[in-house]
Amino acid sequence: MALGAGVTVLALLYALDPALVRSWLPDGAGSAAPLPAETAAPAAAPKEELLPGRPTVEQPFAGSPAKRWAEGADAIEVPKATAVGGVPAAEIRAALERTRKFLVAANLDRDVLYGAEPAEALALLDPLMGRTVDRIRKSLDKPGEDNDPTWPVTRFDRDEVRLADEAVKVRGRMEVTENEQGVPRIRADYTFVYPLARAEGGGEVARTVVRRVLDVDVLHGPRWEHTEGTLWMYGYNGDIANDTCDEHDGFIHPQFVADRYANPATGEERDPYDRSRPVEEWAGKGRVPGGLKDLSRSRTGPFGPGPGPEPVRGPGRWCSFPRPALPRPVRFARSCDRTVVRTRVRPGKSLDRTTA
Numbered sequence: 084m085a086l087g088a089g090v091t092v093l094a095l096l097y098a099l100d101p102a103l104v105r106s107w108l109p110d111g112a113g114s115a116a117p118l119p120a121e122t123a124a125p126a127a128a129p130k131e132e133l134l135p136g137r138p139t140v141e142q143p144f145a146g147s148p149a150k151r152w153a154e155g156a157d158a159i160e161v162p163k164a165t166a167v168g169g170v171p172a173a174e175i176r177a178a179l180e181r182t183r184k185f186l187v188a189a190n191l192d193r194d195v196l197y198g199a200e201p202a203e204a205l206a207l208l209d210p211l212m213g214r215t216v217d218r219i220r221k222s223l224d225k226p227g228e229d230n231d232p233t234w235p236v237t238r239f240d241r242d243e244v245r246l247a248d249e250a251v252k253v254r255g256r257m258e259v260t261e262n263e264q265g266v267p268r269i270r271a272d273y274t275f276v277y278p279l280a281r282a283e284g285g286g287e288v289a290r291t292v293v294r295r296v297l298d299v300d301v302l303h304g305p306r307w308e309h310t311e312g313t314l315w316m317y318g319y320n321g322d323i324a325n326d327t328c329d330e331h332d333g334f335i336h337p338q339f340v341a342d343r344y345a346n347p348a349t350g351e352e353r354d355p356y357d358r359s360r361p362v363e364e365w366a367g368k369g370r371v372p373g374g375l376k377d378l379s380r381s382r383t384g385p386f387g388p389g390p391g392p393e394p395v396r397g398p399g400r401w402c403s404f405p406r407p408a409l410p411r412p413v414r415f416a417r418s419c420d421r422t423v424v425r426t427r428v429r430p431g432k433s434l435d436r437t438t439a
Contacts, residue, residue: 162259
């Protein structure tokens with residue numbers, strides 16, 4: 084009887100002041116202390132909060148692991164550069180900086196997020212990549228199922244949604260290794276969390292979580308045909324959590340509560356904040372009907388006001404970019420599959436500029 088009364092009192096307090104109740108949790112459960120920079124893949128997915136907050140315009144990252152992440156361009160840190168594969172450290176550093184600029188221009192520039200052409204990002208790509216760059220430009224001019232600019236660029240329809248907060252949360256890292264041809268390869272793996280509200284107003288907030296993985300080859304010297312001061316993108320990969328996936332108009336379309344109830348789905352559970360698992364593990368599976376696990380949902384029952392905008396299990400969409408095996412060129416997949424565009428290089432010859 085006493086336990087039941089205590090639970091009732093706690094439930095009432097939580098309804099009146101959720102932040103106060105969460106502050107009583109041990110070991111900072113619900114703590115917003117910033118995380119240190121990521122230097123390697125985490126061992127596991129982030130833990131779910133016992134009493135997750137519900138996102139609002141005032142607190143758009145409530146209940147999300149991303150509230151402890153760094154914000155914006157400052158979150159994309161360039162690691163210390165060393166010589167790799169005979170390429171001097173200074174050139175590695177310059178390539179890392181260009182990779183960072185591309186990520187910022189393609190995923191954080193406010194005009195681009197609202198549909199503008201990512202001119203700065205495109206200018207960074209080596210024009211000798213040929214059809215790869217042309218295809219991205221074509222996707223911007225005439226988007227479609229086989230030409231979708233949201234493969235490499237984050238864009239929302241400004242008539243549909245707006246950023247609920249100036250901050251976009253970002254977490255990830257860049258690493259440099261040597262590929263099978265002795266060429267330094269940068270892998271940039273970052274997750275971007277966008278808090279979004281309906282363009283017409285209202286207090287409801289939904290979050291779209293976009294994970295981007297870029298592989299950039301650092302070409303050096305006369306052995307390779309390339310343009311100095313640009314990026315040679317070997318491939319790109321990624322996931323988009325909370326997107327309808329089936330509107331091929333060049334924008335990401337997040338779902339809100341009403342959308343999810345109108346289009347219920349079930350499927351494999353996934354956690355878009357789980358950076359412990361390589362993106363290749365899910366890439367190529369296309370749309371999973373449901374399957375989103377966003378830890379930001381408010382719980383039903385005595386400790387929550389009802390279902391929030393991002394379900395733990397149930398309605399949702401997950402779009403992925405399949406990562407095909409080399410060296411066979413790939414064709415664009417159907418549904419929500421996003422195909423990696425890759426270019427291949429051959430020692431001592433002109434570059435093979437074939438793209439899928």
